[in-house]
Each structure stands twice: as structure tokens, then as C-alpha cells.
Amino acid sequence: MLQKLKEEKLREILEKGSKEFAEKGFERASMKNIAKSAGISVGVLYKYYENKDDFFNACLEDSLKVLSEKMEEFISWEITPRERIERLLHLVLEFSRENPDAVRMYHEITSSSFTEKARKLATHIESISAKTYRDYMAALKEANLLKEDIIPEAAAFFFDNCLMMLQFSYNVDYFDERKKLYLGSVYDNDDVLIKQMMLMLDGALLRRD
Amino acid sequence: MLQKLKEEKLREILEKGSKEFAEKGFERASMKNIAKSAGISVGVLYKYYENKDDFFNACLEDSLKVLSEKMEEFISWEITPRERIERLLHLVLEFSRENPDAVRMYHEITSSSFTEKARKLATHIESISAKTYRDYMAALKEANLLKEDIIPEAAAFFFDNCLMMLQFSYNVDYFDERKKLYLGSVYDNDDVLIKQMMLMLDGALLRRD
Amino acid sequence: MLQKLKEEKLREILEKGSKEFAEKGFERASMKNIAKSAGISVGVLYKYYENKDDFFNACLEDSLKVLSEKMEEFISWEITPRERIERLLHLVLEFSRENPDAVRMYHEITSSSFTEKARKLATHIESISAKTYRDYMAALKEANLLKEDIIPEAAAFFFDNCLMMLQFSYNVDYFDERKKLYLGSVYDNDDVLIKQMMLMLDGALLRRD
């Protein structure tokens, strides 16, 4: 019972922390604020986490855990390449919608001057998706489904770039506004956008049958 | 003469400011540092600019000016669509190489919690490229060169997303490391990457002739 | 049995407390640390003692108790004045060796800004030795053994000063290093130092026979 409560509290602390970091960025986020919004005292924050950096890493790790779990699914699907791309696009948007702060925190660490540890954490996640996508593209190549002339690694990079921008576009304020600039609020229709992305990624990567 | 001197000084101030902001991010950048590296006193900084935010905006504006100038060229070229894409990819990398701080500052404002003014400034630039790319895609459509089924606005968005990631990949530390994860240092060959991007963008956007 | 256990525990608490206070000084000593090293919770510490000050006083009192016991012995010895001085020097060093924390805590309260209570406690001990030494010097005077012209009270003060510095020199880091500065490690020989002190105290206080 006590354990249960603790876990719930810990969860709330991480969530409120992620929220603050996602909204304000590392520097502008305030430990006092986070404590307040999580309904605890600063002391607790420093009981569980050594310092602000450490706490940020914990929030980040917590946020990215979900992401890497999703990634693992990706491999297991037994579907055609086109379906896979489509499903991944859906997955990405779904994840973004459910974990906006995760995406925002992720974007946050792409900013300059971050702790070694935060960097490593993010790079770890990246390396997972990098491997996943590279393997996938290599498999496509093997199956003669990848366009001739295209290097699998470059394809994987291109593919992830597109997905990353998609995520940012749905969660990071700046990119969201930018998306509207391009698509207007008319096309603020996820299905249309996904279909379009599908078409372009298909054309970019896959051999015409 | 005095005017001339001032302008040069102003130039240096903006450059040194952009450098500091690009390297350390807004919060970690220090007004004192900037003044020092520009060879002036903080007092002067505050004579020209109301506050840190205001000065950041000035640096950003200065950095992005070059970007929007380049953009205008884009429209004037009289070349085939494929050439245009290739040339743009080259242009983007060239710009990145010559103005790394511009790209980094640009990336900086994509971060959370920025001033209204900085946002507007960036949005202004974005709206220029958005219009440019949308017009271009519309023209392609008109000329029946854009792939059937593809909405020009979505194509423009997709296209700019790719270019943006390319810029970040060449200038923002985090994305640079990420690029290496995907491509390894083996493919750290700009020409190969550009050619690959070309192939994919071509396949994504343009009708098969 | 329970009482017995408690007493042992109390003993350990006081000892570990004295150790921490002696090593780190009042401010840097941590209640949590003390509790931990005594194998209890902070709650218990605050059950027995009102606050840090109060606990410090208890530790001090405990440490100084031994000192005042030793002092009482001093009076009972039936020996010549010279023997008495020599024996006291030995006693002081012995005490210092067996109760380094007591000496260090004693030194600690000589520092500025201590509680009224701690002050009173120490003053109480001091007043015992002051009386003891003054009585002794008065007795020497009576027996015409004290040097002519010397006021017994001044002699007692002088005598205790010497003993106090001796104690500090053997227990307080700073004074230990200082001792080495004067005597070098060559004379880091207690017997020689005591003999020398003897000679000087003898010459300072006692009438030439």
C-alpha cells in the first residue's frame, strides 16, 4: 500500500517535471515550481534526485522509455513494406498525441549544451531506432524492394528525419505553427497528411512494382 | 566615418552575440561575455538593445536575413525541377557551412518558451520559404511534373522538412551525432548524401518521366 | 534488561555524537549522520534530545564528565610538588589519548557563538579545575614552596594554560601541526616533551630548594 502510493507519487513527480521541462526548457524550469505543481516540497525532489540535472535525466528517461518500447513493436509486425510505413506513421502520431511532453523533452535535448548523461540517453534511443531502420532498409534491399541506387543507410536516415519532423510538428509549438503555415488549418487533418507522407515516402524509397 | 565605425561595431556585436547564443543557447549566453568578446561594455549593449530578449531578436533577425536573401534567389533560377532540387540541396549545405550560427540560432528558437517577437520573426522567415516552396510545388503541379495524388502544400512541407533536417544535421551537435549514427563516418561524404537525398526527393515528389 | 539496553544505546549515541561533533564541528555535524552511525533513526535522537544544541550539550557533558573525574583524583595524591606536576602532565596526555573527542569537543566550544547552556557546562568544568589548581597553588604558597612574588591565582592560571595547550597540541589537528612546526618530528617523543615541560613549569613556579 505504501509502495503503491510512493509509485504513484513518483509517477506524478516525473510527469509534472517532464511537463515543466517540456514547456519551459531545462534552464527556465524551476525545481520549486515542479515541486509545487507535483504537490510536494523541494526537499522530496532532492531526496529522490541528486540535483536538477539528475532529475531532468530521470524525466527524460521516463519519457523515452515509452518510445523505445514502441520501437520494438515495429520490428515484429509481419506486413508488407507499404503497410509498415503507413502503420509507423500512425504509430508516431499516436505516440505524439499520448506523450506530447516526451517529444518536447526530446526536442529540448537537441538544444545546445546538455549534460553528458542526457546526451547519452538520447543517443541510446537514437541508436536503437537507427539500427531498427537500417536493418529494415537492408532487408528491403535484400528483398529487392528498395529503389535501385539507394543506399539503405541513407534511406534509413531520410526516413527517420521525416518521422522526427512529423513528431516535432505535432508537439513542439514552433513546428506546429510552421506546419500550419504550410498546410493551413484546412489540411489540419491527420489522415490526409499521413496519406500524403505515405505517398512521398513510398515514392522516395520503394521500387515501382 | 563615425557612422561607418558604428555600423562595423554593430556588425561585430551582432556576430559575437549570435555566436554566443548559438553556442550556449539563450539562457546560458551571458550579456557580459558577449559585450567582452565584442570589445564593448555592457552599457553599450543596453544602449542599443532594451534587454537580452531584444538583443537575441536582433541577432536572430540578422542571422536570418541572409537566409531569406538566399531564398529569393531560389525563385529566379531558370532550370529544370530536378536541377532545382539538387541546387537547393547544395545551397542549403553551403549556407549551413557559411552561417553555422544562423542555423544554430534558428534551431534555438524552435525550443520552448520564446518571446512573441522572436517567434514572429522566425515565422516571418518560415512564411517566406513556405510561400516559395508552395508556389514552386503549385507550378510543378501546373506543369504536370508533380506526382499525381500529391497535394502541393504537403509536398512543400515535406520538402522543407527534409531541408531543415539536413541543415540541423550539419550544424547542431546533436543532429550531427545522429547523422553519424545513421551514416557512419564512412558516408561522411556530402556529395554522396546529397545525391541520395536527390534520388529520394525526386522519387517522392516528381512524376516518372 | 530493557533499561540496560537503553543505557548501552544511549552510550553509543553520545559517543557517536561526540565523535561527529569532534571531527566536523557543531555546524558541519549532521544529525542524520549521527543517528545513522549510532544505528538509530533521527526520530529517536529527537525523542531523547530537544534539538541539535541540546544534543551537543549532552555529548559535551558526557565527554567532560570523565575529565572532571580525573581532576578529583589529582587532589588526593600524596606526593611532592614536583612529582605532582610530572604526574599531572602524564595524566593530561593519557586522558587526551583515551578521549580525543572530549578534548576536541572542548576545543570546539571555545569557538564563538555557543549556547548559553554549553557555555555554562564548560564553565562548570573549568571552575572545578580552577578551584583545584588555585587551592593547590595556595597550599604550595602556604608551605613556602611557591616562588616568592608569585600570586597563587596567577600561577594556577599559568599552569592550566600550559596544560590546556598541551591537550590541544595532542588532539586538535591545527595545534598538532603547530607542535610539529616547533618541535619537528624529531622531538615527537612524549617523554622528552614532558620532561622539558616539567623543567620549565618547575622553574616557573617552584622555589629553588
Added chain:
Amino acid sequence: MLQKLKEEKLREILEKGSKEFAEKGFERASMKNIAKSAGISVGVLYKYYENKDDFFNACLEDSLKVLSEKMEEFISWEITPRERIERLLHLVLEFSRENPDAVRMYHEITSSSFTEKARKLATHIESISAKTYRDYMAALKEANLLKEDIIPEAAAFFFDNCLMMLQFSYNVDYFDERKKLYLGSVYDNDDVLIKQMMLMLDGALLRRD
């Protein structure tokens, strides 16, 4: 004029700092308090000094400077050994009276857990007086004025111990009260005490002529 003002201000800062450190000890002294009592903002304190430790060292150094200057005089006097001792006793009291905070700060660092730098500073001063006194005792020995059997180093140590206790007794609250315990307020007469100390030190160290 500007320089003059600065120097005066600096002087006040160091004095107010020394006062606070002398009165409350390092830990209890508050930078905010010190700034306030010196009529400046905390920022100034941190402009001139890196941190609290650094500022403490500066205060200490400033306080001890006077002490080491006085020490140098000691060597130059051309007087008889007995006169020298007497004059030194006067000097010590005079210094104590004029620089009570210096003595208190000095006593403060004899407490546990101090910075390496503060330690070195104090040890430096100590080493000067150690050398001075040892040389002096060696010279006395040479001139056959030191008591037979007494080792000059031990004599120097003994001598400085007495002087140190004298200083503490006149400046550090605790030792001041202790002095009264021994001497009562009746003998709170410096001249008498000095004369008595003279007699005892003479008897302790010097050969009977």
C-alpha cells in the same frame, strides 16, 4: 579619488567580514549579513571574492598581516632577554586590544575542518613565529642565558603556547571568562598579570644569574 574610495570600501568590507566571522564563526556567518553590514550588496562580495571560502581567507589574511608585521619588529629590538619577554607580553596584549577580530579569526581556524588555503595561511604565520622564537631561544642558549637542560625548541614552543593563551584570554569570549574564573575580576589588571607572567616565564626559561 576613485581608487581611494574603493580602498576604503574594501577595507570596510574586510573589517565587517572579519567581525562577522570572528563573532559567529565561519559557518554561522552569512554573506548576506556581511554585505548588509558593510553597506553593499551581495553581488559586490562575489565580484571581489570567488566564494565564501575565498572571502574568509581574504579576511583572515588581512587580519594576520598585522600580526606578522609585529612579529618582525620583535627581532630587531636590542634589549636584554628579560626586557624582551616583558616587551613581547605588552606587545601581544596591545595587538589583541587593537585587533580583537584578528585573534578571534585566528582562533576560529584552529577549529576543525577548514579549507586547505586557510590552513596554509595560518601555518605560514605560525611558521614565522616558530622560526622567530626558535632562533631567539637558540641565541639565548648560545649566550648561555637559557637554563641548562632546556632544549631551545621546547622553550620556544612553551613560550608561544603561553603567549597564545594570553591572546585568546583577552579576546575569545570563552577564554576571557575562564581567565576571570582563575584571576577573579580583582586581578583584571593587565599590569599585574603581565608582571606575573614575566616572573614565571623568566623562571621557566632563563638561567639564574
Added chain:
DNA sequence: AATGAATGAGAATTCATTCAT
């Protein structure tokens, strides 16, 4: 007009003390 010393609000962090379990 230029300087850079001074200001002081605000941030991170610590730790004696309390109190729910």
C-alpha cells in the same frame, strides 16, 4: 557617450525538525 561596478531578485540546494504510519 561609454564604462563597468553595483544591485538584488531569483535559482539551486541543504538539513534540522516534524509527524504520519
Added chain:
DNA sequence: TATGAATGAATTCTCATTCAT
């Protein structure tokens, strides 16, 4: 009764901004 998690006041230190010189 014992525990140790939680509290929050207090402390050090930073840095954008001001303003006397």
C-alpha cells in the same frame, strides 16, 4: 514506540539590468 519521508526556511551564488562617474 520507532521510523525516516517530508517539510520549508535559510543559505550561497548568479547575472540581467541600472546608473554614477
